[in-house]
């Protein structure tokens with residue numbers, strides 16, 4: 001969900017950089033052909049991810065939740081020239097589509113796309129990362145957060161998507177599982193002395209966290 005009006009959202013997008021033809025195609029085809037297209041980061045958040053990645057110039061990026069590959073390709077734009085991006089998704093039905101998108105990109109050689117349960121795969125990784133983007137199963141967010149801290153270099157960053165959960169985190173009448181879990185996690189992170197953090201009200205809420 002967006003916290004600003006559609007007109008302002010349109011203005012913000014219009015005054016941000018445009019995207020590559022490939023990203024525009026992924027956006028269009030995801031909306032036409034894939035279930036739950038709202039999951040795709042989209043133009044504005046994609047440009048934010050790209051800009052943050054350019055600022056950080058990460059050598060290794062871990063993405064949890066590939067979906068159709070849109071955010072992976074945005075993050076890849078800022079990779080160091082010898083950098084790698086590992087992206088994990090449990091949904092094998094999208095595999096062929098996503099592999100074709102990655103192959104058509106400038107980052108094919110830098111992207112490692114793995115199918116499986118991220119919480120199972122991450123503890124087996126040998127690599128350390130400079131940036132981790134968490135955007136998969138909300139019930140696993142606390143696990144992903146701890147796993148991300150484990151595989152992150154000191155000074156590395158975590159980005160967590162959807163932490164405002166359409167604004168329900170501040171509305172006590174919402175006591176469903178996902179809202180309660182995100183409230184607890186946000187509280188935990190806000191009090192966690194292992195990290196510096198700023199919760200950005202971008203799209204559905206993007207927590208930007210730096211491991212000290």
Ligand SMILES: C[S@@+](CC[C@H](N)C(=O)[O-])C[C@H]1O[C@@H](n2cnc3c(N)ncnc32)[C@H](O)[C@@H]1O
Pocket residue numbers: 039040041042064065066067068069070071072088089090091116117118119135136137140
């Ligand atoms: C919100 S979408 C990701 C959107 C994508 N990052 C983007 O911005 O374009 C969430 C994805 O997490 C994946 N997912 C759910 N549970 C998972 C798990 N246990 N391990 C890995 N991926 C999972 C889903 O299959 C889905 O594709």
